[in-house]
Amino acid sequence: MTIVTGKAEARRKLQPGRSGALRKIWAHRADYAYVLPAIAVMLIVIAYPIYYTVELSFFKTPPGLQLRDKTFIGFDNYTTILTSQVFWKVTWNTLIWTLGSTFISFVLGFATALALHRDFIGRGVLRAILIIPWVISAVAASYIWKWIYHSDFGIIGAVLVGLGLADQPPNFIDNVSTVLPSLIVVNIWREFPFAMIMMMAGLQTVPDQLLRAAKVDGANAWQRFWHVTFPHLRNVSVVTMLLLAVANFNSFIIPWIMTGGGPSNASHIWITHIYELAFGRQRWGVASAYSVLLFLTLMTLGYFYVRALSGNERKEGSA
Amino acid sequence: MSTIAETAPRAQTRRRMRVDGWRWAGRIFLVFMLLYTALPMIWMLITSIKSGFAATQFPPQWWPDEPTLASYQKLLDPQNSVGQDFLRFFWNSLFVSTVTTILSVIVAVPAAYAFSRFSFPGRNFLFFAVLLRNMFPAVIFLVPLFILMRAIGLINTHGSLILTYLTFGLPLAIWLLKGFYDNIPVQLEQAARIDGATRFQAFIMIVMPLSTPGIIATAIYSFIGAWNEYIYAYTFLSKNEQLTLPVGIQRFFSENTTDFPGLMAASFMMSVPVVVLFLVLQRYFVRALTEGAVKH
Numbered sequence: 001m002t003i004v005t006g007k008a009e010a011r012r013k014l015q016p017g018r019s020g021a022l023r024k025i026w027a028h029r030a031d032y033a034y035v036l037p038a039i040a041v042m043l044i045v046i047a048y049p050i051y052y053t054v055e056l057s058f059f060k061t062p063p064g065l066q067l068r069d070k071t072f073i074g075f076d077n078y079t080t081i082l083t084s085q086v087f088w089k090v091t092w093n094t095l096i097w098t099l100g101s102t103f104i105s106f107v108l109g110f111a112t113a114l115a116l117h118r119d120f121i122g123r124g125v126l127r128a129i130l131i132i133p134w135v136i137s138a139v140a141a142s143y144i145w146k147w148i149y150h151s152d153f154g155i156i157g158a159v160l161v162g163l164g165l166a167d168q169p170p171n172f173i174d175n176v177s178t179v180l181p182s183l184i185v186v187n188i189w190r191e192f193p194f195a196m197i198m199m200m201a202g203l204q205t206v207p208d209q210l211l212r213a214a215k216v217d218g219a220n221a222w223q224r225f226w227h228v229t230f231p232h233l234r235n236v237s238v239v240t241m242l243l244l245a246v247a248n249f250n251s252f253i254i255p256w257i258m259t260g261g262g263p264s265n266a267s268h269i270w271i272t273h274i275y276e277l278a279f280g281r282q283r284w285g286v287a288s289a290y291s292v293l294l295f296l297t298l299m300t301l302g303y304f305y306v307r308a309l310s311g312n313e314r315k316e317g318s319a
Numbered sequence: 320m321s322t323i324a325e326t327a328p329r330a331q332t333r334r335r336m337r338v339d340g341w342r343w344a345g346r347i348f349l350v351f352m353l354l355y356t357a358l359p360m361i362w363m364l365i366t367s368i369k370s371g372f373a374a375t376q377f378p379p380q381w382w383p384d385e386p387t388l389a390s391y392q393k394l395l396d397p398q399n400s401v402g403q404d405f406l407r408f409f410w411n412s413l414f415v416s417t418v419t420t421i422l423s424v425i426v427a428v429p430a431a432y433a434f435s436r437f438s439f440p441g442r443n444f445l446f447f448a449v450l451l452r453n454m455f456p457a458v459i460f461l462v463p464l465f466i467l468m469r470a471i472g473l474i475n476t477h478g479s480l481i482l483t484y485l486t487f488g489l490p491l492a493i494w495l496l497k498g499f500y501d502n503i504p505v506q507l508e509q510a511a512r513i514d515g516a517t518r519f520q521a522f523i524m525i526v527m528p529l530s531t532p533g534i535i536a537t538a539i540y541s542f543i544g545a546w547n548e549y550i551y552a553y554t555f556l557s558k559n560e561q562l563t564l565p566v567g568i569q570r571f572f573s574e575n576t577t578d579f580p581g582l583m584a585a586s587f588m589m590s591v592p593v594v595v596l597f598l599v600l601q602r603y604f605v606r607a608l609t610e611g612a613v614k615h
């Protein structure tokens with residue numbers, strides 16, 4: 001790789017100016033060599049697909065992906081989606097799934113991080129065990145829980161019957177009203193460790209002196225948490241929750257493997273529904289229009305994500 | 320398992336006699352979380368050492384009357400057709416994940432270094448563009464990528480997966496590594512430059528060794544992501560001999576729906592490599608998150 005001029009290097013943290021942009025780009029030409037591989041991969045696998053999805057969303061497409069035969073139909077795909085009942089059902093499911101999973105995972109993860117913050121014997125082992133669900137494959141997790149929820153031989157049903165709480169094992173995932181909460185439990189099982197790791201990392205940045213000072217001033221445990229610890233963790237919390245929300249919004253494997261969206265769409269979320277439209281029913285145009293709507297929703301979330309991230313940076317700059 | 324959680328509180332109470340409500344709540348909560356986390360995994364292990372008959376009893380056998388490793392033997396026996404498939408899936412997963420990991424480190428390291436050290440025009444824009452990749456679900460890219468891969472002849476090859484997986488790992492990898500490079504003083508490199516090293520030499524000899532924990536964390540993340548990925552593998556691969564583990568297991572057990580011990584044994588063995596890898600290297604990972612993501 002080429003060497004950059006000493007001048008460019010000295011101005012490591014210079015502000016991007018408005019004038020002479022081209023000259024500046026030329027002066028920094030060698031710098032781009034470092035980022036080029038990353039950007040190239042991103043362009044092929046991201047920019048092109050986004051463009052193509054938008055294009056397809058305005059076409060009526062024949063099944064079998066013989067895309068030369070597609071015909072332009074304007075916004076018809078979008079009106080088809082927005083007027084269908086399934087869309088609103090699936091949107092509602094997605095909301096419950098995303099908000100429920102995100103919020104509970106975050107609270108459980110944060111509480112675990114707080115409980116693990118104090119040193120005790122076996123803390124490392126306990127932490128390691130708690131992280132395992134996050135590491136194992138979602139496919140494995142889905143099968144484990146599917147077996148736990150099994151309507152005939154599932155362990156939860158057997159325990160409920162054994163304790164006399166039910167006459168016969170309840171059917172968790174074939175029941176319209178229990179399927180979504182049951183899947184959310186699985187999702188939280190896999191996800192709270194992520195919140196835990198993030199918040200544990202965050203807790204290490206809270207200055208001990210401040211906590212001790214608060215204690216000397218007579219603050220109780222809750223006041224110390226609320227007035228010292230929590231304000232320090234606001235940025236980490238926002239980033240963690242956004243990352244969780246995005247991951248949940250985009251999750252596919254757990255509903256797909258455990259229920260395939262059933263019974264009667266009760267556990268379909270946007271992603272599984274789009275997948276089924278595209279690869280199941282071969283309605284590529286409608287699926288693409290769906291993807292564009294999804295994309296717009298995510299851009300909105302992404303705006304807050306970037307704001308939260310650059311908020312961190314700004315704070316660092318002023319410190 | 321629960322002994323770990325129980326010995327800890329006892330040691331603490333001996334040291335401090337005062338009963339602290341919050342601390343007790345914390346202990347009870349940890350025991351609850353431990354049960355929530357561990358019981359499903361324990362049940363997976365217990366089921367995997369049952370016979371097919373013992374697994375389908377009501378009420379269930381809490382501990383099998385006749386524990387057997389038959390399911391594991393079947394999966395790991397190269398003579399058996401099931402074992403042949405399973406071992407091939409395992410090998411495919413290992414190959415795809417390893418290549419993805421190596422490539423993503425090679426691509427992420429220079430990019431993160433540039434984002435940390437240089438200030439070329441568009442740096443912030445590109446950085447956030449890279450991060451934004453995390454926002455988009457696989458499904459958005461699935462149809463066009465499927466068509467693209469078919470056009471360039473990568474459908475039904477592991478290359479299609481490797482190329483796609485690269486982009487999952489990259490955003491977080493670049494973000495984490497950038498945090499690391501931000502924390503390495505420039506003066507170290509400048510000193511090396513004064514001693515006559517080129518920027519590239521300074522990078523290889525000074526910066527790389529110092530950022531090893533970040534690189535290890537990046538590698539773990541890419542490996543686990545690739546190992547566990549399902550949706551692209553499910554869509555891009557159709558030939559049985561190319562499937563990776565998650566898809567292979569799903570295909571296999573959608574045909575053999577009642578072999579629960581086999582399914583649990585397969586789930587267990589699919590989890591072992593990533594769990595071991597993570598447990599061995601987790602301190603790097605937590606450290607990288609602390610330095611890269613939080614302090615930032």
